[in-house]
Amino acid sequence: MDAFLLQLAAGIATGGIYASVALAIVMIYQATHHVNFAQGEMATLSTFIALTFIQAGFPYWVAFGATLAVSFVMGALVERLIMRPVQHAPILTHVGVYIGMLLIIGNLTGWVFGYTTKVFPSPFEGGGPMFGGLLSAHQLGSVGVTLAVLVLVYLFFTKTSLGLAMRAAAYNPRSARLVGIRVDVMLALGWGLAAAIGSVAGMMVAPIVFLDPNMMLGILLYAFAGALLGGIDNPPGAVVGGFLVGVLENLAGAYIVGTELKLSVALVIIIGVLVLKPSGLFGRVVFSRV
Amino acid sequence: MTTTRRLLLAGSAGALAAPRIAAAQESPGVTATEIHIGSTNALSGPASSYSVISRCLEGMFRRLNDEGGVGGRRVRFTVYDDGYQPPRTLEQTRRLVERDRVAFLFNQLGTPTNNAVHRYVNQRRVPHLFLATGADKWANPREFPYTMGWQPSYRVEAQIYTKHVLEQRPNAKIALLYQNDDFGRDYLHGVQDVLGDRFRSMVVTATNEATDPTIDSQIVQLQATGADVLICGVIPRFAAQAIRRVHDIGWRPMMFMTNVSVSVGVVMQPAGVEKGVGLITSDYRKDQSDSAWANDPGMNEWRQFMQRYIPDGDLGDNNYTYGYGVGATMIQVLRQCGNDFSRENVMNQARNIRPMQLATLLPGVMVQSQPDNYNVIRQMQLQRWNGASWERFGQVIEGAGS
Numbered sequence: 001m002d003a004f005l006l007q008l009a010a011g012i013a014t015g016g017i018y019a020s021v022a023l024a025i026v027m028i029y030q031a032t033h034h035v036n037f038a039q040g041e042m043a044t045l046s047t048f049i050a051l052t053f054i055q056a057g058f059p060y061w062v063a064f065g066a067t068l069a070v071s072f073v074m075g076a077l078v079e080r081l082i083m084r085p086v087q088h089a090p091i092l093t094h095v096g097v098y099i100g101m102l103l104i105i106g107n108l109t110g111w112v113f114g115y116t117t118k119v120f121p122s123p124f125e126g127g128g129p130m131f132g133g134l135l136s137a138h139q140l141g142s143v144g145v146t147l148a149v150l151v152l153v154y155l156f157f158t159k160t161s162l163g164l165a166m167r168a169a170a171y172n173p174r175s176a177r178l179v180g181i182r183v184d185v186m187l188a189l190g191w192g193l194a195a196a197i198g199s200v201a202g203m204m205v206a207p208i209v210f211l212d213p214n215m216m217l218g219i220l221l222y223a224f225a226g227a228l229l230g231g232i233d234n235p236p237g238a239v240v241g242g243f244l245v246g247v248l249e250n251l252a253g254a255y256i257v258g259t260e261l262k263l264s265v266a267l268v269i270i271i272g273v274l275v276l277k278p279s280g281l282f283g284r285v286v287f288s289r290v
Numbered sequence: 291m292t293t294t295r296r297l298l299l300a301g302s303a304g305a306l307a308a309p310r311i312a313a314a315q316e317s318p319g320v321t322a323t324e325i326h327i328g329s330t331n332a333l334s335g336p337a338s339s340y341s342v343i344s345r346c347l348e349g350m351f352r353r354l355n356d357e358g359g360v361g362g363r364r365v366r367f368t369v370y371d372d373g374y375q376p377p378r379t380l381e382q383t384r385r386l387v388e389r390d391r392v393a394f395l396f397n398q399l400g401t402p403t404n405n406a407v408h409r410y411v412n413q414r415r416v417p418h419l420f421l422a423t424g425a426d427k428w429a430n431p432r433e434f435p436y437t438m439g440w441q442p443s444y445r446v447e448a449q450i451y452t453k454h455v456l457e458q459r460p461n462a463k464i465a466l467l468y469q470n471d472d473f474g475r476d477y478l479h480g481v482q483d484v485l486g487d488r489f490r491s492m493v494v495t496a497t498n499e500a501t502d503p504t505i506d507s508q509i510v511q512l513q514a515t516g517a518d519v520l521i522c523g524v525i526p527r528f529a530a531q532a533i534r535r536v537h538d539i540g541w542r543p544m545m546f547m548t549n550v551s552v553s554v555g556v557v558m559q560p561a562g563v564e565k566g567v568g569l570i571t572s573d574y575r576k577d578q579s580d581s582a583w584a585n586d587p588g589m590n591e592w593r594q595f596m597q598r599y600i601p602d603g604d605l606g607d608n609n610y611t612y613g614y615g616v617g618a619t620m621i622q623v624l625r626q627c628g629n630d631f632s633r634e635n636v637m638n639q640a641r642n643i644r645p646m647q648l649a650t651l652l653p654g655v656m657v658q659s660q661p662d663n664y665n666v667i668r669q670m671q672l673q674r675w676n677g678a679s680w681e682r683f684g685q686v687i688e689g690a691g692s
Contacts, residue, residue: 003514006539010506017503115336117527119560136538209503210527210560218501250507259497259508260470 007254008247013139014222015246017208020146020201021216021223022230022238027153027197029232031190032083033170034094035224038101039198040216042078045105046071046199047206047215048113051120060123064203068196075195076188083191084184110213120206142204146239149200153235166190218263222249225266228273231283241280245269317632319393325624325631326366327351328386330379331399331422333371340399342603343422344369346613347397349599350621360624361631368392374399376406383407387416394419394636397440397616401425401472404437412436417637419623420616420666424550426476429664431641438640438659440616440666442574444473444523444548446689448480450572450670451546453687455519456484458544463492465517465543467508467532469524470497477523477548480689498528505531513541520544526551533561533569546570549670558675567677572670574655575611577680588649611650618648619657619666654686665689 024043028036036042049070053063082101086093124141157163168176169186177183202216209215222245230241245266253262279285319326331344351365359365368390370382379398386392394417398404401423408427411418412434420440421428424447428439442450455462466481468474474497482489494515496508505528512520513536520543522532529551536545545568551557552571576583583589592614596603603610624631626639641664645656655669669688673680 003510006510006514007507010510013506014504110336117530117556117560205503210530212527218499219503221501222503253507254511259511262507263499263501 003254007250009135011247011250012143012243013135013208013246014250015226015243016139016143016146017201017205017219017242018222018226018246019239019242020142020149020204021198021219022226022242023146023150023153023235024194024198024201025223025227026230026232026235026238028190028194029227030157030235031166031170031194032187034091034098035232036194037095037098037220038105039194040220040223041102041105041109042071042074042195043198043202044211044213044216045109046074046195047120047202047211048109050199050203051113051118051206051211054121060121064123067199067203071195071199072192075198076192078195079188079191083187106213113213115213118211120203120211122207136208138207142208145200145204149197150235150239153197157235162189221263222246222266225269225273228270228280231280233284234280234282237280237282240282317393317630318391320363320631323363324366325360325363326368326390326392327394327396327620328383328390328392329367329369329396329398330372330382330386330403331369331397332374332403333369335373335375337374337400340422340609342607342609343397343399343613343616345600345603346610347617347620349595350614350617353595353599354621360621361627361629363631365624367396372399372403374403376402379403380406380410383410387411387414393631394633396420396620397422399423404428408434408437415633417633417640419636419640420619422612422616424476425472426479427472431662431664436637438664438666440619441612442572442667442670442689443665444476444550445480445483446665446668447549447572447670448477448521448523449484449689450672450687451521451570452481452484453689454570454672454684455521455544459519462519462544463494463515463517464519464521465512465515466493466495467505467512467520467522467524468495468497469528470499473525474523477521481521498524500525502528506535509535509541510539513539518543519546521546522551523548524551526553526556529557530561533557533566537562537565544568544570549573552675552680554679563677566675569675570672571675571680572672573680573682574651574667574670575608575615576650576652578605578608578611579679591649614650615648615657619643622646622657652682652686 024039025035028039046067050063050067053066054060082097086097122138124137157167165181166186166189169181169183173183206215223242226242226245227238229244230237249262249265252265253259273280329344331341332338333341348367351367354360355364372379372382386395395411396419399422404421404423415436418437420438424441424444426443426445428437429443455464466478468477481493485492494512494517496512498505498508509532522529524532529547547569549571558566576589578589592611596605596610622643623639627635641659641661643657643659645658648657652671655667657666659666669686671682671686672684673682
């Protein structure tokens with residue numbers, strides 16, 4: 001029983017990682033109706049930028065804020081310079097561009113910052129290990145940050161007119177344009193926000209898994225499973241989904257399929273959700289009338 | 291029409307094949323004045339920090355030539371860049387064998403890269419000697435008689451850890467965490483080699499994928515079994531995680547870490563130097579930063595070589611002590627060849643090295659080979675982390691060397 005509780009705690013801890021990345025995936029989906037495969041690599045690059053700020057001597061939270069700003073600009077620039085020219089191209093073109101960005105940004109990061117593992121500081125150090133060492137102060141803190149980001153995103157999309165305009169621009173660009181929303185600006189804003197949220201995820205994940213250019217490679221798959229499980233258009237759902245995937249994966253690995261098949265659990269979840277309930281646990285079922 | 295074309299093709303293929311057979315009977319890559327040796331290394335890309343090995347070897351052959359060469363011949367050493375990409379390794383190896391017509395291949399870098407040419411070089415019967423990789427599969431003289439590793443394999447390393455466990459705690463319960471690939475499974479096999487029938491009752495295992503974000507779950511699972519020994523065959527990122535997590539959950543097993551994941555800067559410092567106190571690993575080389583070797587004749591020989599042939603080389607980089615050892619082994623084989631540098635004789639000498647000590651290897655660690663045992667180095671000494679550096683302890687231990 002004790003071991004079970006420990007597995008549960010370990011699952012919640014890793015689930016927190018998936019949840020924060022899943023939130024970034026949902027964010028970009030809200031803004032563009034696409035899933036950006038390069039999300040993880042962009043977040044890793046942002047985390048390296050944050051490390052550069054910290055090593056230059058800035059206090060953690062200043063570096064944190066500066067990284068958010070830089071990531072926002074980076075995201076908006078990606079939209080302007082890379083996505084805009086292929087705006088009306090078929091979906092496969094977009095997928096191709098995303099994969100290209102994944103490779104380019106990933107290798108660029110390695111080329112500039114090197115491939116060796118680096119330590120990334122945590123703002124929540126000092127508490128020491130808690131709950132038998134399974135949840136560190138940092139892990140609790142990062143869960144708190146993820147939830148705070150979630151609340152902000154939720155408020156932004158539901159309570160502000162900018163958030164409403166952004167949703168409208170993603171959902172129905174033509175009608176949005178007719179009511180006076182500048183759709184292209186909204187798209188750039190959405191990319192910027194998604195990149196900023198991704199950078200938060202990166203900075204929260206890096207102290208746990210250590211920072212290297214491939215940090216997000218494995219995480220993105222689990223996060224994607226979490227986002228799908230919760231509903232790809234539902235931010236709170238994505239966070240719950242991320243935690244669920246973390247716990248399910250750990251319990252299944254420990255008690256059902258063995259550690260060799262842990263990764264497969266994430267894939268089974270993705271396929272299972274797509275086949276049985278494509279809108280996810282909390283997603284809205286959308287009917288299109290043509 | 292078709293038939294004639296086929297005949298024509300078959301005919302030309304035969305014509306192409308013919309000189310190859312003839313060449314195999316002579317000594318390709320060897321003239322009256324020169325022996326041509328080929329290699330590949332990651333001169334670019336993520337693994338390019340290993341490229342200094344080629345620099346070291348090139349310097350050693352230059353010294354050999356300055357001293358009059360071997361068997362009345364000078365050595366020419368050609369290294370091509372494969373960027374650590376297996377398809378390019380195959381391409382460059384074929385270039386070395388078929389166009390440059392080298393005598394043999396020496397110290398190609400990497401496990402996946404050598405995998406890509408393993409079958410090819412054995413089919414062509416080209417000696418594929420002293421590879422820069424720790425995989426166990428290079429010591430398989432029955433199926434791949436032309437391929438030979440050099441450094442202790444991961445499997446030999448695991449055998450040595452298990453022997454130490456049996457000596458210290460005969461009734462230990464061993465937890466084994468390994469990566470679910472060729473690298474990690476070498477550790478599984480090494481533990482199995484030593485324990486035999488007792489493996490099932492003494493060992494619990496857990497695996498991780500290189501893509502896993504964390505290994506928390508595996509550590510908890512292993513701790514829950516009540517194991518008092520933990521052996522880890524994982525890459526540096528997970529090594530740092532494992533050291534930190536084991537410490538944080540208050541588990542105090544006798545803990546072993548693969549010697550490819552114990553770098554002070556990359557593993558011990560990220561994990562927290564105080565969290566790894568007591569961790570055990572192994573080495574077969576003299577660590578040039580260890581003051582015990584400050585006036586060691588062997589290490590001084592190496593330092594003189596560096597000063598003269600690679601004056602701008604980083605003396606703290608242990609790839610140079612590795613290169614010096616593997617280069618000395620190759621030169622020994624060339625000396626044993628006498629005046630016959632045919633592929634058959636080179637291979638024959640390579641598999642008959644009588645035990646010898648090398649300047650940059652720990653005292654008691656021998657370089658040797660037998661026709662049925664290609665584990666060139668099969669001994670290592672254990673070392674323990676004291677919070678600041680690695681301290682050697684105990685005698686040199688020999689793996690089973692299967």
